[in-house]
Amino acid sequence: xxxxxxxxxxxxxxxxxxxxxxxxxxxxxxxxxxxxxxxxxxxxxxxxxxxxxxxxxxxxxxxxxxxxxxxxxxxxxxxxxxxxxxxxxxxxxxxxxxxxxxxxxxxxxxxxxxxxxxxxxxxxxxx
Amino acid sequence: xxxxxxxxxxxxxxxxxxxxxxxxxxxxxxxxxxxxxxxxxxxxxxxxxxxxxxxxxxxxxxxxxxxxxxxxxxxxxxxxxxxxxxxxxxxxxxxxxxxxxxxxxxxxxxxxxxxxxxxxxxxxxxxxxxxxxxxxxxxxxxxxxxxxxxxxxxxxxxxxxxxxxxxxxxxxxxxxxxxxxxxxxxxxxxxxxxxxxxxxxxxxxxxxxxxxxx
Amino acid sequence: xxxxxxxxxxxxxxxxxxxxxxxxxxxxxxxxxxxxxxxxxxxxxxxxxxxxxxxxxxxxxxxxxxxxxxxxxxxxxxxxxxxxxxxxxxxxxxxxxxxxxxxxxxxxxxxxxxxxxxxxxxxxxxxxxxxxxxxxxxxxxxxxxxxxxxxxxxxxxxxxxxxxxxxxxxxxxxxxxxxxxxxxxxxxxxxxxxxxxxxxxxxxxxxxxxxxxxxxxxxxxxxxxxxxxxxxxxxxxxxxxxxxxxxxxxxxxxxxxxxxxxxxxxxxxxxxxxxxxxxxxxxxxxxxxxxxxxxxx
Ligand SMILES: [Mg+2]
Numbered sequence: 001x002x003x004x005x006x007x008x009x010x011x012x013x014x015x016x017x018x019x020x021x022x023x024x025x026x027x028x029x030x031x032x033x034x035x036x037x038x039x040x041x042x043x044x045x046x047x048x049x050x051x052x053x054x055x056x057x058x059x060x061x062x063x064x065x066x067x068x069x070x071x072x073x074x075x076x077x078x079x080x081x082x083x084x085x086x087x088x089x090x091x092x093x094x095x096x097x098x099x100x101x102x103x104x105x106x107x108x109x110x111x112x113x114x115x116x117x118x119x120x121x122x123x124x125x126x127x
Numbered sequence: 128x129x130x131x132x133x134x135x136x137x138x139x140x141x142x143x144x145x146x147x148x149x150x151x152x153x154x155x156x157x158x159x160x161x162x163x164x165x166x167x168x169x170x171x172x173x174x175x176x177x178x179x180x181x182x183x184x185x186x187x188x189x190x191x192x193x194x195x196x197x198x199x200x201x202x203x204x205x206x207x208x209x210x211x212x213x214x215x216x217x218x219x220x221x222x223x224x225x226x227x228x229x230x231x232x233x234x235x236x237x238x239x240x241x242x243x244x245x246x247x248x249x250x251x252x253x254x255x256x257x258x259x260x261x262x263x264x265x266x267x268x269x270x271x272x273x274x275x276x277x278x279x280x281x282x283x284x285x286x287x288x289x290x291x292x293x294x295x296x297x298x299x300x301x302x303x304x305x306x307x308x309x310x311x312x313x314x315x316x317x318x319x320x321x322x323x324x325x326x327x328x329x330x331x332x333x334x335x336x337x338x339x340x341x
Numbered sequence: 342x343x344x345x346x347x348x349x350x351x352x353x354x355x356x357x358x359x360x361x362x363x364x365x366x367x368x369x370x371x372x373x374x375x376x377x378x379x380x381x382x383x384x385x386x387x388x389x390x391x392x393x394x395x396x397x398x399x400x401x402x403x404x405x406x407x408x409x410x411x412x413x414x415x416x417x418x419x420x421x422x423x424x425x426x427x428x429x430x431x432x433x434x435x436x437x438x439x440x441x442x443x444x445x446x447x448x449x450x451x452x453x454x455x456x457x458x459x460x461x462x463x464x465x466x467x468x469x470x471x472x473x474x475x476x477x478x479x480x481x482x483x484x485x486x487x488x489x490x491x492x493x494x495x496x497x498x499x500x501x502x503x504x505x506x507x508x509x510x511x512x513x514x515x516x517x518x519x520x521x522x523x524x525x526x527x528x529x530x531x532x533x534x535x536x537x538x539x540x541x542x543x544x545x546x547x548x549x550x551x552x553x554x555x556x557x558x559x560x561x562x563x564x565x566x567x568x569x570x571x572x573x574x575x576x577x578x579x580x581x582x583x584x585x586x587x588x589x590x591x592x593x594x595x596x597x598x599x600x601x602x603x604x605x606x607x608x609x610x611x612x613x614x615x616x617x618x619x620x621x622x623x624x625x626x627x628x629x630x631x632x633x634x635x636x637x638x
Contacts, residue, residue: 013139013146013337020340056149056171083153086160104150105266105340155409162408163401227398238419241499246419254401257411265410270453273412275444 002049002119004029008039008065009054009081014104018052018081021111036060040068043076050118053098055082055089063096070097075125079114081106132176135298135326141174143333148172148302151262159258166309167255169317173303179293182301182320189303190214190316198279199252205271206328207264209299209321211256215313217280220244222311223251249276255306259317267332297323354424354441354462357448360407362387365457374426374439374464391424399423406447406458415443417465428466435473440466482556484534485541493555493563497615500567504608512574514564515604515622516544516581519634521560528595535592536599543584548577563622571607578603578637586635600635602626 005028007015015032022028031046033039036053037060043051051069055062062080069076080093083104090101099121102110128141136144152169159165177185190196197220199213215223224247238246253276264270293299302319321329348355349369357366364387367379377390388395402413415423423443428436442463447455480492488496497513504511518524518540525533537560544554548564557563566574586600604626606612612621629638 011142011146011149013142014149017146017337017340056153083150084157086157088160089157104153107340158408162404165401240503242418246416249414249416250398250402253413254405254411257405257413258409261409261411268453270410270447270449272446275412275414 002028002115002122004031004046004048004050006031006033006039006042006046006048006051008033008036008042008051008057008062010034010057011054014054014081018106018111021106021108023108023112023115026115036062036065036068039065040072043069044072047073049077049122050115051076051078052114053078053080055080055084055093063092066093066096066098077118077121077125079118129175131178131298132174135176135300136330140330140333143337144329145172145174147263147266147333147336148174151266152259152304155258155262158262159254163254163258165251165254168307168309169259170305175301175303177299177301178295179297179299180295182293182299185301186318189318195282196280197248199249199256199276200279201253201256201276202274203256203260203271204273205264206269206325206332207260207267207271207321208325209319211260212318212320213252213256213315214318215248215252215315219313219315220248222313223247223308226308226311227251245278249278252276252278255317259304260319263319267329267336269328269332293320293322298326299323300326300329354464355459356387356462357457357459358387358403359457362403364390371424371462375424393425394423402445403458406445407455410447410449410455412444412446415441415445417442417469423460424462429464432466432470435470436466439464440469485538485556487541487545487562488553488555490555490557492553493557493565494615496553497565497618500565501608501613501615501618504567505613509568510570510573511608512566512569512571513606513618513622514566514574514578514581515557515606515619515626516562516564517602517626517630518560519600519602519630521599524597524599528592528597532592532595536590539590540585540599540601543588544581547581547584569607571605574605574607575637578605582635582637602629602634603637604629605637 007018007030009015009018019030031042031048033042035057039051039053040060053062053066062082066078066080069078074097078098080098080101081104082089082101085101085103093101099117102114128145132141149171152172156167156169159167195217197215197217201211203209203211221244224244227247227250256276257273260271300321304317305314306317307314348366351368352370354371354374355366355368356364356371358364364382364385367382372378382390405411406413417440422438422441424441426439427433428439442465443460445458445460448457448459450456480488482489500511518536521533524536541554544562544564548554548566551567553565555563555565566577582601582603586598589596589598604622604624606618606622606625608618612618625638629636632638
């Protein structure tokens with residue numbers, strides 16, 4: 001079971017949409033960050049079970065943030081959320097150690113899937 | 128977004144608009160690459176609200192001084208209405224032709240190079256404009272029709288406000304992106320200028336977009 | 342009902358294809374001009390009847406309609422036509438195919454998803470025919486039938502740019518009829534006109550198709566010679582000069598001789614634009630005149 005979720009996105013609306021799409025009784029502790037750098041700091045402080053990461057952000061973009069976080073914690077479970085889901089982007093994100101890429105905008109369905117797959121991966125690394 | 132935007136949009140509306148455009152341009156990038164083999168990078172869209180009379184000056188400012196350009200303009204008409212302006216620096220047509228008319232190497236078209244270059248600009252422009260507007264309107268549950276694109280080689284410094292589809296006293300929303308073709312070193316600008324009467328609809332559509340996630 | 346009638350009676354080609362490029366609708370105009378009946382083609386791939394459409398360009402545009410709800414245009418200027426059909430009536434003499442201006446756009450289902458696309462085909466052969474005539478008239482000298490000055494400037498600009506880009510040779514001949522005024526004065530203007538026409542004929546028979554002969558002024562001509570070195574241009578100029586001086590002219594019962602002087606200019610570092618080319622050719626012509634006429638410089 002996931003206990004905490006970090007949402008990294010420069011758009012407050014995007015973060016709001018993600019929260020709205022979460023299942024009703026998720027019971028997650030939610031942390032938010034408005035750019036990659038803040039995301040890395042939040043990760044360091046709270047060590048969330050799952051991180052949802054936007055790619056295009058000012059100051060530090062999502063690619064760099066994934067790399068940093070995976071550097072801090074090679075077992076960090078990160079799902080990237082982007083509208084530009086080109087094959088190339090998906091591959092690059094995967095190479096950096098993210099679990100997978102979900103398409104923007106999210107939906108109830110895609111977030112339920114993210115939580116399930118995130119929980120699965122998190123359980124794996126716990127073992 | 129700029130100061131004039133405060134007069135038109137609430138801060139929540141601005142946030143939604145920015146995110147809708149982020150998503151639209153991101154999806155357009157991905158689908159152009161995957162579906163149409165056009166590898167183009169679109170920058171994070173920059174949204175501004177501009178008074179009709181200030182548009183010419185605004186363009187020159189945004190273009191970093193290079194004022195003689197190939198301009199492809201195309202009107203779009205739906206609840207979301209306005210004019211798309213795609214701006215290539217002059218000379219870009221020579222690069223684009225390498226990307227988009229490989230067929231011609233085999234002599235498909237019996238036309239002079241000028242015609243081929245111009246038509247290539249128009250085709251590429253038409254597809255880029257259509258992809259961006261198509262994605263925006265899809266997210267906002269609208270669909271639009273278009274006039275055929277026109278290619279104008281012009282000096283932006285000499286364009287007058289009457290050239291734009293916006294009254295001097297009305298507000299226009301300018302959505303600007305810088306695009307860059309990956310394989311060729313070609314950069315340009317895409318401006319979508321929406322008419323004032325679209326603003327009312329847009330405000331509603333932005334709310335509906337947000338509500339669709341409830 | 343009404344829309345179905347319009348579909349079949351409109352003076353425009355209309356067809357509908359689905360995402361797999363299968364023809365769904367084919368109006369009478371298309372049937373009439375292509376000779377392919379609707380019940381033959383409907384249900385089959387568009388490419389099975391029109392394999393030449395199966396090109397990256399066409400597919401790319403179809404995809405942009407299906408993916409983005411875009412509208413695409415296939416201009417006559419670039420494509421001439423999408424569907425090979427014969428040009429209507431007497432226009433068939435001057436056009437191998439009907440000239441078409443085509444566009445395509447999305448057709449959506451109830452859920453607003455683009456399910457099919459339409460293509461409309463407009464016959465613009467007549468318009469193109471007028472355009473061609475206008476262009477020719479605008480570029481032709483009435484008397485001699487060679488190019489006129491309107492044609493020269495833009496053509497020369499283009500040729501110079503092209504030859505510079507690919508580092509090719511290019512030459513320009515400036516020609517002036519020696520003492521042309523005397524022909525007019527002695528034998529009358531109709532005879533002068535005849536002389537100009539004959540000079541043009543003789544020049545034309547001594548230059549290549551890729552060279553363009555232009556009537557520059559009253560009795561001044563100019564030849565733009567792409568892919569031609571100074572040496573070759575000089576040789577051609579000599580041949581032309583002799584073709585005029587070595588054969589007498591006969592008009593009515595009058596026989597007379599005339600000569601021309603020619604200035605040659607070739608594209609190089611110092612002459613690399615229209616102005617400097619023309620200036621150099623003019624100067625060469627002037628010194629040809631100075632050196633006693635009937636000569637090439
Ligand atoms: Mg972002």
